[in-house]
Amino acid sequence: MAAGTRSDAKRWYQKQWDPDRAVGDWFALLADSGWGYPSWPTEWFGRSMDRADVRAVREERKKIGALPPPSGIGPSLLAPMLFRHGTDDQMRRFLPAMAWKGETFCQMLSEPEAGSDLAGVTTTATLDGDEWVINGSKIWTSKANEVDYGMLLARTDPDAPKHRGLTFFLVARDQPGIDVRPLRTMTGAASFNQVFFDDARISVNDVIGAPEDGWTVTRTFLALEKNSYNPDAHEGGPFGKVDLDQTCAQLQQREQARRSAAAQGRGAGQLITDLIDKHGHGITELTRARRARLHTWRRVMGYTNQRVRASRRQGNSLPGFEGPMSKLTVSTITREQRDLGLETQGPHGMLADEHGASGQFHHFFLSSPAISIAGGTDEIQRNHLAERILDLPKEPLFDPNSVVVEDKKT
Numbered sequence: 479m480a481a482g483t484r485s486d487a488k489r490w491y492q493k494q495w496d497p498d499r500a501v502g503d504w505f506a507l508l509a510d511s512g513w514g515y516p517s518w519p520t521e522w523f524g525r526s527m528d529r530a531d532v533r534a535v536r537e538e539r540k541k542i543g544a545l546p547p548p549s550g551i552g553p554s555l556l557a558p559m560l561f562r563h564g565t566d567d568q569m570r571r572f573l574p575a576m577a578w579k580g581e582t583f584c585q586m587l588s589e590p591e592a593g594s595d596l597a598g599v600t601t602t603a604t605l606d607g608d609e610w611v612i613n614g615s616k617i618w619t620s621k622a623n624e625v626d627y628g629m630l631l632a633r634t635d636p637d638a639p640k641h642r643g644l645t646f647f648l649v650a651r652d653q654p655g656i657d658v659r660p661l662r663t664m665t666g667a668a669s670f671n672q673v674f675f676d677d678a679r680i681s682v683n684d685v686i687g688a689p690e691d692g693w694t695v696t697r698t699f700l701a702l703e704k705n706s707y708n709p710d711a712h713e714g715g716p717f718g719k720v721d722l723d724q725t726c727a728q729l730q731q732r733e734q735a736r737r738s739a740a741a742q743g744r745g746a747g748q749l750i751t752d753l754i755d756k757h758g759h760g761i762t763e764l765t766r767a768r769r770a771r772l773h774t775w776r777r778v779m780g781y782t783n784q785r786v787r788a789s790r791r792q793g794n795s796l797p798g799f800e801g802p803m804s805k806l807t808v809s810t811i812t813r814e815q816r817d818l819g820l821e822t823q824g825p826h827g828m829l830a831d832e833h834g835a836s837g838q839f840h841h842f843f844l845s846s847p848a849i850s851i852a853g854g855t856d857e858i859q860r861n862h863l864a865e866r867i868l869d870l871p872k873e874p875l876f877d878p879n880s881v882v883v884e885d886k887k888t
């Protein structure tokens with residue numbers, strides 16, 4: 479860690495932090511001083527700090543109780559993508575937008591026929607003067623109904639090989655050619671959407687990376703996204719839209735209330751412990767074995783997080799094996815917790831009303847499959863580990879035309 483980082487951060491926060499300041503002014507001050515996102519480049523609202531320094535700054539901010547800058551897809555995914563592939567003009571417009579102007583972003587990548595195989599997207603972008611015209615549809619787009627911009631992958635050359643002829647864009651969501659329709663999941667919530675494009679428009683200035691080189695940008699995006707399950711990837715401030723005119727103290731109170739509600743609803747580890755206390759009679763050899771497995775996976779998770787930090791200290795800004803491992807361990811732990819919770823309750827686990835299992839557990843149970851799918855499925859993470867990290871032979875491609883269907887003789 480650079481000498482003086484901790485004391486400089488402490489001095490700055492002690493001098494500047496004022497809970498009665500308006501949120502928008504505070505976020506602007508954080509970005510302007512470089513203390514809000516210290517890992518960002520010095521010339522772009524940061525201090526070019528490494529992980530150890532960034533952690534020290536966060537610790538000092540926490541001790542003083544100051545509000546962190548916004549978190550979420552903008553600062554954690556789009557900003558590092560812009561540092562690699564963006565233009566100066568894009569950084570001048572979009573970094574302030576996410577850092578203090580309250581604008582938010584979503585990912586418009588998956589399509590009905592292209593999820594794991596993203597290079598198969600068929601949404602098209604056609605150049606018309608100094609604008610691209612977008613037609614097609616994206617699906618499973620989280621928060622598309624409330625954000626300002628979408629990160630969009632579209633096909634710009636239908637004749638080029640699959641991984642070429644793609645371009646990565648930033649598209650303004652609020653425009654006549656975009657229709658966002660909510661999709662309800664089995665939990666009852668509608669947190670993601672299908673988005674339809676009918677001659678939507680994007681300025682030529684809003685291509686990220688070079689036209690036709692969208693796959694390079696997508697690979698950066700996917701590497702960063704796998705790591706977004708790591709709490710270190712976020713500064714800790716609010717996700718999503720906030721009122722910038724309220725005071726910092728008011729926002730902190732709201733965030734605190736939201737976190738307590740979320741902790742009650744999502745603290746799966748505590749939820750399972752409570753269920754075991756309540757339904758102790760449900761403990762069997764099987765549940766004991768599952769608890770041991772859960773414990774092992776938590777240790778694996780701890781080790782993976784340590785490796786992520788170590789790799790960052792060595793200056794690797796894109797995760798290697800740690801990203802897919804981190805994602806896989808989170809989804810394995812979620813499944814183990816889900817099954818342990820059900821087994822512990824015995825027959826009560828089948829009930830969802832006040833006589834049976836807690837409603838919270840059922841919400842967790844119903845939402846648990848999502849974690850193995852969102853951000854790349856478990857199978858895709860395993861393929862990545864096998865082929866790119868362990869150097870095992872590539873999976874044979876399935877060719878439906880090579881399957882011979884034998885006539886059934888009756």
Ligand SMILES: Cc1cc2nc3c(=O)[nH]c(=O)nc-3n(C[C@H](O)[C@H](O)[C@H](O)COP(=O)(O)OP(=O)(O)OC[C@H]3O[C@@H](n4cnc5c(N)ncnc54)[C@H](O)[C@@H]3O)c2cc1C
Binds near residue numbers: 587621852
């Ligand atoms: C909660 C949630 C939020 C999401 N948010 C967004 C979002 O904001 N933006 C966005 O663009 N997308 C989002 N998604 C979509 C997500 O990225 C895709 O669902 C995911 O990439 C899988 O794609 P798919 O659904 O098309 O499944 P498919 O790719 O069709 O896969 C179907 C099954 O086949 C398996 N499979 C596919 N290919 C292989 C292979 N080569 N080897 C082995 N097995 C394989 C998969 O593992 C899976 O089990 C979200 C999904 C969820 C669940």
